[in-house]
Amino acid sequence: MLVTYLREMTVSASPQLLSWAFQLAYLRVSGLGPVLERCVECGRELSGGLYSAAQGGLLCGDCARGIEGGLELSPGAVRSLEAIGRFEVQHLGRLRLSEQIRGQIEALLRSHIRYHLDLSLKSESFLRKLQGERTSSARTEADGGGPDDQ
Numbered sequence: 319m320l321v322t323y324l325r326e327m328t329v330s331a332s333p334q335l336l337s338w339a340f341q342l343a344y345l346r347v348s349g350l351g352p353v354l355e356r357c358v359e360c361g362r363e364l365s366g367g368l369y370s371a372a373q374g375g376l377l378c379g380d381c382a383r384g385i386e387g388g389l390e391l392s393p394g395a396v397r398s399l400e401a402i403g404r405f406e407v408q409h410l411g412r413l414r415l416s417e418q419i420r421g422q423i424e425a426l427l428r429s430h431i432r433y434h435l436d437l438s439l440k441s442e443s444f445l446r447k448l449q450g451e452r453t454s455s456a457r458t459e460a461d462g463g464g465p466d467d468q
């Protein structure tokens with residue numbers, strides 16, 4: 319599977335979609351795919367809802383009550399994820415996704431993988447590092463210390 323995706327990556331115009339498709343396929347094969355078509359608590363069919371990493375999928379409005387954090391997934395983002403999982407890798411470039419939907423997919427996969435595989439992607443830490451450098455050069459630090467725990 320990895321070889322197929324890597325080979326396609328060298329010719330694809332949409333490496334980001336390929337990367338997401340691979341992450342989704344890997345999660346599914348491992349039995350860790352996010353549940354997106356129904357509420358993980360009550361089983362009600364859903365189109366979009368609140369994603370909770372700890373629950374491993376979407377929650378309906380009733381079950382989402384009292385859940386801290388979470389990520390709102392639009393029906394469009396869920397449909398796009400379904401399409402990414404269904405398309406053949408060679409055809410992924412045909413998918414057209416809005417920036418908003420791309421943002422939701424990226425956030426969902428990052429959160430899901432971090433929670434369920436206990437793994438931070440290198441690209442994520444790289445982006446964090448860049449952001450951190452930008453932030454720390456923009457403000458004066460009073461005193462050093464460990465990470466804030468609030």
Ligand SMILES: [Zn+2]
Nearest residue numbers: 357360378381
């Ligand atoms: Zn529910």
